Amino acid sequence: xxxxxxxxxxxxxxxxxxxxxxxxxxxxxxxxxxxxxxxxxxxxxxxxxxxxxxxxxxxxxxxxxxxxxxxxxxxxxxxxxxxxxxxxxxxxxxxxxxxxxxxxxxxxxxxxxxxxxxxxxxxxxxxxxxxxxxxxxxxxxxxxxxxxxxxxxxxxxxxxxxxxxxxxxxxxxxxxxxxxxxxxxxxxxxxxxxxxxxxxxxxxxxxxxxxxxxxxxxxxxxxxxxxxxxxxxxxxxxxxxxxxxxxxxxxxxxxxxxxxxxxxxxxxxxxxxxxxxxxxxxxxxxxxxxxxxxxxxxxxxxxxxxxxxxxxxxxxxxxxxxxxxxx
Numbered sequence: 001x002x003x004x005x006x007x008x009x010x011x012x013x014x015x016x017x018x019x020x021x022x023x024x025x026x027x028x029x030x031x032x033x034x035x036x037x038x039x040x041x042x043x044x045x046x047x048x049x050x051x052x053x054x055x056x057x058x059x060x061x062x063x064x065x066x067x068x069x070x071x072x073x074x075x076x077x078x079x080x081x082x083x084x085x086x087x088x089x090x091x092x093x094x095x096x097x098x099x100x101x102x103x104x105x106x107x108x109x110x111x112x113x114x115x116x117x118x119x120x121x122x123x124x125x126x127x128x129x130x131x132x133x134x135x136x137x138x139x140x141x142x143x144x145x146x147x148x149x150x151x152x153x154x155x156x157x158x159x160x161x162x163x164x165x166x167x168x169x170x171x172x173x174x175x176x177x178x179x180x181x182x183x184x185x186x187x188x189x190x191x192x193x194x195x196x197x198x199x200x201x202x203x204x205x206x207x208x209x210x211x212x213x214x215x216x217x218x219x220x221x222x223x224x225x226x227x228x229x230x231x232x233x234x235x236x237x238x239x240x241x242x243x244x245x246x247x248x249x250x251x252x253x254x255x256x257x258x259x260x261x262x263x264x265x266x267x268x269x270x271x272x273x274x275x276x277x278x279x280x281x282x283x284x285x286x287x288x289x290x291x292x293x294x295x296x297x298x299x300x301x302x303x304x305x306x307x308x309x310x311x312x313x314x315x316x317x318x319x320x321x322x323x324x325x326x327x
Contacts, residue, residue, distance in 0.1 A: 015069030015106065016062045019114045019161075023051035024075060031077035032129070033116035036182035055097050063104040070101045073114035073161070074150075076121070076142055083120050084141075091149050098153035109156040112143055112212065115166070115181060122183060129183055130166070131200045136208035143212040147219040157225040159212045163205045165230040170197035173262055195259035199252055 021033050025047040037044060051058060051072075062070050078090040101108045117130070125132025143159065160166065169181035171194040179185060185194060213225040234242065249255050 013069040015067045017071035020073035020075040023049045070106045071109040073111040077118040107155040111158040114161040139208045147216045151220040159209045162230040191259040191263040
């Protein structure tokens with residue numbers, strides 16, 4: 001559920017929301033999230049909730065709840081099958097969906113990028129995807145096509161769903177088994193490299209939103225265009241600390257120091273052991289045949305040993321030394 005306070009209205013709008021990947025049935029054509037889910041071994045979406053075929057039922061259910069707004073995502077991968085190649089049939093389908101929403105007495109809010117994008121967008125810039133300097137212009141082309149073909153049935157636009165969450169496709173906390181969002185990073189990516197990508201992603205997402213918003217309003221001057229942030233729901237005092245920490249970074253170097261604390265576990269690295277006999281190193285190949293638990297995943301990069309100098313004198317080390325595990 002969500003609520004939206006329209007900028008030029010005084011009434012509170014109540015509605016429901018769908019996401020294309022979560023709700024629409026898989027049509028055999030991959031987008032980035034289909035590939036990402038297979039790589040991670042997650043359950044494929046399959047028919048999902050089959051919103052692609054059963055949208056009229058869902059729209060009617062929303063109307064029966066008394067909703068005045070219906071939010072849905074447009075699948076970029078369905079609409080632009082190749083760079084610059086637009087799928088007329090898919091556009092016609094979404095026009096039917098939007099018309100059904102309007103006929104049910106609700107306004108439509110459309111999301112252009114809902115945590116997934118076409119493989120050809122990801123492949124651009126030698127696989128840079130959303131980090132590529134050309135990404136904002138690619139989003140502009142998509143937004144322009146949507147506004148021209150469907151804009152008469154759209155009241156509100158969300159250019160990028162929760163852009164502050166998208167950065168978790170390039171940075172991973174020490175407590176996380178895998179990247180929370182696509183596209184993810186290569187195994188054992190350093191904290192500095194992760195933060196370099198985050199510092200590239202954030203301004204690129206700002207530029208993409210601003211340029212897409214301008215493109216939409218050039219065609220539909222009365223359209224309301226924005227983004228929605230990921231809200232953590234933290235207590236106010238904790239959220240204040242998080243915000244202060246994020247907004248007081250003065251340089252990329254400071255951001256990288258923060259990333260080092262974020263991606264390296266202070267708990268795991270503070271342990272103490274007398275000796276270790278053996279440890280199985282987790283590799284991508286072994287991961288196909290053996291299940292590594294969450295705690296193992298968090299600690300497999302380091303084997304703890306007593307400090308060599310203290311060991312020679314028969315005393316326990318005050319601080320362990322960390323060695324890479326044997327292959």
